[in-house]
Amino acid sequence: MKKKLFVLFCILLTGITFSLTRNGVELVYSYENLAPTNLVGEQITPDYAQVVRVVDGDTIKVKLPTGTETVRLIGVDTPETVHPTKAVEAYGQEASEFLKSLCETDQDVYLSYDWDHRDVYKRLLGYLWIIGDDGEWVLANLAIVENGFGYAYLQYTFRKDYMEIFAKAQEKAQEKGYGLWSETPAPSAGTVKQGDSKSTVEPDPQKGRYIGNVKSKVLHDLDCGSLPAESNRIYFQTYVEAIKAGYKPCSKCKPSIPKYWVQELASIFDFLF
Numbered sequence: 001m002k003k004k005l006f007v008l009f010c011i012l013l014t015g016i017t018f019s020l021t022r023n024g025v026e027l028v029y030s031y032e033n034l035a036p037t038n039l040v041g042e043q044i045t046p047d048y049a050q051v052v053r054v055v056d057g058d059t060i061k062v063k064l065p066t067g068t069e070t071v072r073l074i075g076v077d078t079p080e081t082v083h084p085t086k087a088v089e090a091y092g093q094e095a096s097e098f099l100k101s102l103c104e105t106d107q108d109v110y111l112s113y114d115w116d117h118r119d120v121y122k123r124l125l126g127y128l129w130i131i132g133d134d135g136e137w138v139l140a141n142l143a144i145v146e147n148g149f150g151y152a153y154l155q156y157t158f159r160k161d162y163m164e165i166f167a168k169a170q171e172k173a174q175e176k177g178y179g180l181w182s183e184t185p186a187p188s189a190g191t192v193k194q195g196d197s198k199s200t201v202e203p204d205p206q207k208g209r210y211i212g213n214v215k216s217k218v219l220h221d222l223d224c225g226s227l228p229a230e231s232n233r234i235y236f237q238t239y240v241e242a243i244k245a246g247y248k249p250c251s252k253c254k255p256s257i258p259k260y261w262v263q264e265l266a267s268i269f270d271f272l273f
Contacts, residue, residue: 046110057095078150148179155246208235224253
């Protein structure tokens with residue numbers, strides 16, 4: 001146990017980066033000594049599963065011995081591609097393709113879990129483990145963050161040792177300018193030209209009643225004078241939905257519930273019951 005903790009500490013301290021391959025795709029991964037463990041740090045054999053399909057950059061459908069499950073990857077949030085009320089976001093498609101390159105249909109994968117096994121949508125919450133071409137364990141959740149295809153999703157608490165690793169992985173992706181942290185992000189519908197700090201694109205009420213800044217996690221009204229660039233926007237239909245997702249109200253426009261109180265009451269009712 002002490003040896004494993006020492007190795008993990010050394011990796012975090014030195015920030016050594018390894019180049020691994022999976023299905024012939026090269027990826028940056030700094031945690032080759034990280035292996036599946038339970039919540040007290042004891043090494044375990046994770047649950048075996050087979051890939052049915054990749055839903056998007058942070059969600060996958062797998063076949064377990066108990067049946068088919070939709071798995072939401074813990075600790076990572078990728079730009080939207082299949083949300084029913086949101087447009088495809090910058091790097092959303094790239095994030096999906098990255099996960100597909102790691103997890104091909106019918107491929108063997110493995111799952112470990114945190115304290116909570118399911119979210120409010122009844123999806124299984126899991127750490128997705130794959131085996132690299134050289135036989136090493138790769139935590140797909142972490143690889144997505146370190147390669148710049150998703151954000152470290154730290155608004156919701158998960159195991160503390162992993163939260164620290166995910167935060168450092170995101171810092172590294174930012175420093176290196178990987179993926180969505182690059183200076184020239186992939187274009188999406190309505191994206192402003194490079195160098196603009198704010199978007200000149202008018203907010204679309206059909207997408208949602210509130211706008212969140214993906215990077216700062218600040219929530220705005222549609223008419224706020226400090227809206228983020230389109231590529232950094234996420235839309236919410238209700239205030240409660242945004243707060244549940246970890247967003248905090250903008251200090252300037254001060255978005256609140258009363259504007260759409262009927263929808264908000266329905267959202268609160270759904271949240272409670």
